[in-house]
Structures are given as structure tokens and as C-alpha cells.
Amino acid sequence: MATFEREEAIAAGAHALDRVAAGDGELLVVVAPAGNGKSHLLGEFRALARRRRFGRLNALADEAEQRVPWGVVRQLIERPLLRRGIDRTPALEGPVGRALAALDDLAATEEALLELWWALAELSADRPMLITIDDLQWADAPSLAFLRYLLPRLAELPVLLVLGARPPAPGAAHRTLVTTPVGREVPISPLSAASVGALIASVVDRPVHPDNEHAIHEATGGVPLLVVHVAEELRSSGLDVADPTVAAAFTTLGAEGVARAVVSRLVPDARLVAAAAALLGSDATPARLSAVAAIGAEAVTVAVGSAAAANVLTQADGVVRFAHPVLREAVLSGLRPGERQELHARAARSLAAAGAPAERLVPHLLATPPGVLPDAAQRLYAAGTRLRAEGDPGAAVEALKRSLAEGAEDDGVRLALARALVDAGRPDEGRAQLRRLADVPDQRVRAERLAEAASATFAASGALPAIAELRALLDGEVVRDARARLVLEARLAAFCALHPPEAVRADPHVAALADRLEGRDRDERTILGIAAQRAFATARSAPATAALARRALAHGQWWPRDHDEAVAYGGAFHALANSEEATAARRIGERAGPPEGARRSLLTELVRAAIGSVVAWRQGDLREAEATARALLDTCVLAPDTPFVQGVRSAGTRYLALALIAAGRPDAAQEALEDHDRASRDWPAGVPHHRVGHARVAVALACGDPARAQRAAVALGEAERAAGSDSPVIPWRAYLALAHVAAGRADEALAVSGTHLARAQRWGAVSDVGAALRVHARVDLDRRVAHLEEAVRVLEGADARLELAGALVDLGEALRVERRRRDARGPLVRGAELAGTLGAVPLVERARAALGAIGDRPPADRATAYDELTTSELRVARMAVLGRTNREIAHELFVTPKTVENHLGRVYAKLGVGGRSELVGAITRA
Incomplete structure (x- = not known):
């Protein structure tokens, strides 16, 4: 078909393909009402890609398959394997095969997203790739989830992704994908009257009278698909488009009327087969069409041929499809309710007899009265379970409700329904169901279901109502068994930790509870992890905090199973590493890990990188801190955007920026902070997020901007206090004192520094005491040497080797100023050597300059490019x-x-x- 008024859109596609050929991924969005030519435009893009030797993957979403998990994704990655003459073995043994396997694993949704990403990376490795997905409004929920996962990572692949969709209604599942600022919209509009006339003329090979142009434009709305059908009708009927009286035949049709007219002219068997195809989607094979339409195989062949001749149906790869969704909708609108139910019933029986997956039966069973299949309840339960696991809780709710209507009596169905309701954004309904299901004799089961109900309250109304609900359950002794009560206590502690005022209120209770726990199971470890985190935040004491953290981590026997559990695990590990136990934390991290035989996962890599970055920074190994923090941030690119991932990304940015500043690269640190700010623009506020301010203050001081440093230090302190935290490990007072010094406010600097030193001494971790003494020496100049000598003494054997190197260099410089040159040499030489091993270039340069000033030869710089x-x-x-x-x-x-x-x-x-x-x-x- 000739192309009209689409030159700008085609040019936009060509430019995008050229940009992708240079290596950067890109998104184009084509949004237009049905029949306006978006499918044709996507075909033009594929032709452009073919000429440029791009790889090409395409999928067409189908309303009949909207409840089939991964339907669109499977079209993309399975279709290339079905081509004739292709050896499928290498692909199935590589990323594509792993992706297909992950789609079948109910417990691997996160891993499935990652494996799918790797499949696309593999498929686009040798040449750039065009991916087109049409009728996105009908895509299944898991496929939409993958596209949402892919978009922020698209720039990493040489892929042009083109999404075609109808204009989204408010709240439509695909709306965020077609309105994202990441992509560029390619606008297309209905054809003008002049182009309608030109398009008809190209089909009938005769000029069109202007009156007919306007009449047909009015009748079709300028929708290209309908214009073509009118043109075909004109040609087959022998009407002369040059005759102005022909216009009268179209003035009352309208766009929908044209589609209905096209379908109405099908012969009866063709209309019946078309109706069956409309319900079956990709299951519309000739054999299944025969079963659903209840006509013989030969009659199906004739009917498909007749509908294809009328440009209503097409057939490819053994599946019968509609030439356009508008025609499918016209077929469905012409069915009477009883006809439609009977066709769905036949489809359900045919698919069940063929052993089709349970979720493929769901749309058919939902459209029929109960009793179509004797085992419908079990099939719908299985389908609901899978649909929820694959990320479509709305469809799961429908399937599970129908399972109960089909006679399911198992509480497992009701429990699955309650959880699906919560996931589907209906937490009040899910909570009510969970509370009813908690009325069981088993105390542990009762506690678990009540805890889930409280989580539903959290989802519906926030932390405070959920906290009140859990406290009421515990006070009312609804659960009496001590072990079972820990389930509720762990959930309560977790919710309180998310709300600073409640965290402060809960501190005494959680601390008392934690003191008698050993870390024997997940609930005990969660409570201990939160207790350790709060002990760190409130600077309870380093030894007491470390003891809690060790029990929480079960001395290396605990490994988080999911992102929620990883929050408590990460808090415990952070507390241990910063309680003068960095070496022990490193050993625990090396010993811990997922169960033997478990598949590698993003969560495992994130936890390991997070462990490495916090320990490396605490120990002052700048090269290792930079490397592990960058590894953490690189892995976050592939991770889903959960609160845990947001937290470790913020922590990784903080450690990376601090390491870069200490290594003498403040510009690179500022770039890391800007990257974080762009990524975290829409994140909710949280403790890891505001602690990035630690690095902001350090950057400001490194850049010689005391006013900015003071503002950043004050903001960090306010955020810490608002979070119920005041740990000297987050040294906002130390930085504020240094900012005051730089601005010439000596008295204020001395007061703030003294407070910081006192808190560090109360905390008791020698690394933090030594660091505080270093700062105090900067403001209490009369006792500078004494403070620095004490700092060196305290820091000998401490975790914070970078602080020791700094204290040695500071001491050497102070002794040089007092003209004690011989005494200065030892600390300067030792400080330079230690700083060199840690990668602290500014400290090395300061030490070498001081040694030169006292007439000593600086130690040779043995650093190599390696x-x-x-x-x-x-x-x-x-x-x-x-x-x-x-x-x-x-x-x-x-x-x-x-x-x-x-x-x-x-x-x-x-x-x-x-x-x-x-x-x-x-x-x-x-």
C-alpha cells in the first residue's frame, strides 16, 4: 500500500536508527487511534532497519492473550528460533535459552527480568537491533513489567525500541511506557481529504471526484485501513469514483460502520471462523478453529481463504490472525451473548484437551457460566498462582475468585486470593480476607497471617495504622505462643524503623527484646538487625552494637532471601563494620552466602558489593572502596528499583564519592553525586538517601567552599536528628567545625568539635575517637600536637587506617611548625608510606612537601601505571x-x-x- 502523509514519521525512524547504529539505545513511541496506520508505520521502520542490516524482533499484543504471562516477550525471543534452517542449539544453551527457562520459573521474576535483558544483549551483540511491539495496550502484565525494567537501561544496548499503542486511558497499564520522558513520540494523524482521494485512486487506478473524497473522508475519519477497505469495495462493485453521486453511499456509514460493513459481507462460515479466531488469539490454528467453530477442517480452510480475500484474516506460521484489530472488534461486536459464551466454552474444552497451560484457559472460563470443565476450580487456582507470581495480580484475582465460584474449598485458594488482592492495589479487601483466615488453631500460622494483614494495612494507609494494629494484637495477646509472637514483633520492629518517631519510641522495647534473642531464625535475626541498626544510630556503644550485629548475622549463617530481608541484613552488617569490627565483618561476609546450589542472583551480587564497599571505606582502602562502590553501582543498573536497591545505590554513591575525594579527585566525586541525583529524583526520602549528604559536605570542603559546606553539614545534621539518629560515624559536626574554621569562626568551631569528640568517646569505637581528635586538633590549636599524638596512639591497630595515615601526616606537619624537625620526620615518612598503600594521593603529597620543607629527601614514589x-x-x-x-x-x-x-x-x-x-x-x- 502506498504511504501518505507519513514522511516526517518515517524520517524520525530513520534518524533514530542512525543514532542507534552509533551505539546508544533509544525509544520511539507511536500513539494513534485504531486504523490510523501505526502498524503500517512500524512496518516501514522494519523495512528501513532491514536495509541497514539491523537485527529485527517484533511482537503483536493481542486482547485475547492479555492474561497469558510473558506472551509478548515470548514472541520477541522465541520467534527467531522458529525460523527454518536455524540451528537452535547454541541459542538455547546461551542467554536466550536461560531467559526462556527463567520465564517458566514461578519464583524467578527478578531473575527473569535480568535474563531477558541478557538475551537482548546477546541478540544485539553482533549488530544493532530494532524491536517493534504493536498494540501495546493489550500486552500482558509481565511483558509490560519487563519493558518498564528495560527503559532506564536501554541506553546500554544498541537497540531501537518502537512501541505502538492506542491513546492510553487514565490508569491504563501501558500509560507510563508511552508517556515516559525517556522516549520520543512520533505523531501520526488521520489522513486529509486530499490524501484519502489519492489513496483511493492508487487502489482503483482512477481519479476521484472531490465530492467523493470528502464523503469518504467523513465516513472513514481519514483512517487509512478503512479507506483501503472502501477502495476495495469500490473496485469490486464497479462504482465510478469520478461520479459525484457515489458519495451518497458513504455519507451515513462512519468509521465503525465501514468495519461492520466489511465483516457483514463475509459468508456465514467465514464469519464463524472469524469469531473463533477473535477469541482464540495465537491459539487460532486451523485445527482449533475447527473445534471452536464446530465445522470441518476443509470448511475452515475455505472460510479462511474467503476471509483473507476480503482482507479480514491472514494466515502465517500456522496461525490465523486478523488483518487489523478494528476488524476483530467489529466481529466481536456482532456476536450475541449466547453465541460468545458457547464459543468460549468450546475454546476452553479444546485447550484443556490439548494440555494448554492453565492461564490460557482463564479468559475463556471467565466468559462462561461455571461447570464448563469438571476440574475448572483446580485449573483456575493454578492459573491464579502463576499469574500472581508472574506479576499480574489483577488477573490472578479474577482467576482465584472464579476458582471459588467453581467450588474450591481449600483455604489455600482464599489465602492466594487475599495476597493477590493486596498486590493488585486492593489492600483493604486483602486485609479483611487475611484477618478471617487467621482464625486458626495453629499459633504460628495465625501470627503469619495477621502479620500479612498488617502489611496490607501498611500498603493501604501507611506505617502508623499498621504499627497501631500490630501493637493492639500484641497487647491483646491474640497470639500467645512466645515463638509465634516474634513474627508480629519482627513486623512491628520493621515498620517502626521506617517511621523515625516510632523508631525512637520503640527503641527500649526492641533493645530489651533483642537482648534475649540468639538469632535462630528469620524473625529473631530481623529484630536483632533492626536493634543493631538503631543502636548504631543512637550511638548506644560500639561493643554493644557489635554484639547485636553478630547475633543478627548469625556469625555468617544468615543470608537474605529477598529484598525486604536484605534491608535488615544490610543494617546489621553496616552496624558491625562501623563498630570497630570491620575485619570481623569482612570474614563474615566472605563466609556467608546463599544456600549451596542456589542460582546466582542480582541480590547476591548487590549484597556482596555492598559488604565490600562499607568495609573497604571503613578500613580506608581507597582503591578497594572505589572499586567495590563502582561494582555496586554498576550492578544497580541491572537491578529492579526496590527500597533496598535505592538504599544500597545511595550508600554506594556515598562511599564512592568519599573515596574519590580522599584520593584527590573531587571533580569525579561531584560527578558521582550528580549521577545519583538524576537517578534518585523520584525516590522517597530515606536514611541512606540523606546520608549522601556526608559526601556533599566533603566535596564542598575539598573545593574550598566553606559556606556550601556549612549549609550541607547543617542539612545533614537536621536529617539525622529527624531520623532519630546521631552517630559520630556520620560526622556532620566534624565537617561543620571544619567549615567554621575555614570561615574564621574559631569559637563556634571549637564548641561543635568538642561536642563531636565527646559523642565519639561515648560511642567508643577507636576509629571514630581518633578521627574526632584529628578534627579537634584543627580547632584547638594550643593543644594541637597533644591531640594529634593521642589520635595516633588511639588509631594504632584501629580499623580506620586512612585516619591513622592522616593523623601521622598532621602530627608531622604540626611538629615541623614547632621546629621539631627531627621528631617530625618519623610520622611524615610513615604517614606517606601508609597513605601511598591506601591510594590517598593528597596525603602523600602533603607528607612529601613537609619532608622537603625540613630538608629531608621525600621517599621515592614507587607507584606505576599498573x-x-x-x-x-x-x-x-x-x-x-x-x-x-x-x-x-x-x-x-x-x-x-x-x-x-x-x-x-x-x-x-x-x-x-x-x-x-x-x-x-x-x-x-x-
């Missing part, structure tokens, strides 16, 4: 030397191929080599 490589860069370089491809390295390290490419680029620059061929020699020589 030493400049971070741990992550070195790991990537070694894997590259072994011949691993960027994709293989990325998959092994749970990062994107573009991240590997960036690492290698920095390696080449630091080592002065031109590429992989020279890298082997450079690494070997080093």
Missing part, C-alpha cells in the same frame, strides 16, 4: 587477557557490556596501550 588500576579495572583487564569477550566478562560480573567497555577504555588509557592486542604485554610486564 598501580593506578582499580580492583575492578584490573579484574576486567585480566579477564580480557584470557580472551574473554566483553559480553562474557559482563555476564560473569553482573554488569552491562558497556560498563566493561568503559573499564577497558580506562585501562588502555592508564597503561598507555592501544587495545587488547597490546594489553597482554602490558599486564605481563606489570
